[in-house]
Amino acid sequence: MSRAIAITCSGVSKRFALVDQGSAWRLAFSAHSGVPVFEALKNINFEVPKGQFVGFLGRNGAGKSTLLRTIGGVYSADGGQIAIKGKLSGLYELGLVGNPQLTGRQYAERLLTIHGEVRRRQQEMIADIHEFSELGDRFEDPVFTYSAGMSARLFFSTATAGSYDVYLLDEVLAVGDQHFQAKCWRRLRDRVSRGASGVLVTHDWAAIVKMCETAHVIDRGQIIFSGPAANASRYHLYGEDAKETFEPGIARFVARPEDPMTARPGQDLVIRAEAEIMQPANVGAVAVIERLQPGFGWETELMSREITPVGQKPGRYMVEVRVPHLPIERGSYQISLHLVMPDPKLPGRRVALDGFSWLNGDGLRLEVEDPLNREGLTLPVRWKVACA
């Protein structure tokens, strides 16, 4: 079955004429003015599946805002095709729409009119915007008197007041206090859970990891990396050298363990892997179980505090990491498994010798299935109730 797609961008390009005051008239009067152009977007291809937000990360001037505006129709593309399924709401860099002399209420009315909301429905939505933005009496003041955070409240509340199919959001969550950000996340998660989709462009990689399953890194108008949001964030932060490095020549995994593994909540999980020690060293294994939850972020579910001893002498070993009564609920997880030894230079620290990890793109997948389809965990607790 093919998955539903909310946004398709195929080969999209955007050019800007570089105009100084002297040559502006030439651009106005001549189609072939010879004015130099700047290619802000080059051959952009991606899809946004229905019910997902896709993220874009990039440095200043990379083309993120241009891309969002081109998808939203604020700019027309110079090449390629953009297809959007459903009703669109765009929040392009806080406040692209509107005159700052407008009051909060007038701004909201104007945006809702642009979105084609009928007058009767507008009244309900304005009440929702007023309440969600928590602007109180300031809702009746001109927007130019607002702080950056207050403007963010108004713009976000207005752009998300209706039930849209597709949201285009530019840096919206970077401004505003944590209380308001948490409200924004809840609202976006609510919209996604009802099948909405969107594009989020930002410098804030944590926001991308929170909200998106997949993300792209854009540089000088081109997509230079696409993948799971956590990998895209790492690429954005550290570039190509993002890969974890290992101390070579001491110990290694001989083969990749079973992948994907399946398990049930409450049962023992056993991870087995064959390892080889090449040089005498105090080699051990550690495992981390993590889950990327769009809308919530990257969560470590279980981390082995103890190092499982593997061996000290050269030779082949069967490593077995056992997690008794797996205390995690059903869902998709990933396991990072590492061979480590104590750091001879820094007591208490470890040196990684080899491993499988999500950051290197080779983490082990773990599917936790629950035949009874229960939500949450049955904690192994015993109650004792006595008369006081």
Ligand SMILES: Nc1ncnc2c1ncn2[C@@H]1O[C@H](COP(=O)(O)OP(=O)(O)OP(=O)(O)O)[C@@H](O)[C@H]1O
């Ligand atoms: N109207 C314009 N005319 C000419 N060049 C433009 C125009 N708008 C954007 N650009 C150029 O296009 C490039 C991409 O700009 P854009 O605003 O999309 O970057 P960005 O990734 O959103 O950056 P930032 O993170 O700083 O907001 C920049 O080099 C910018 O100078």
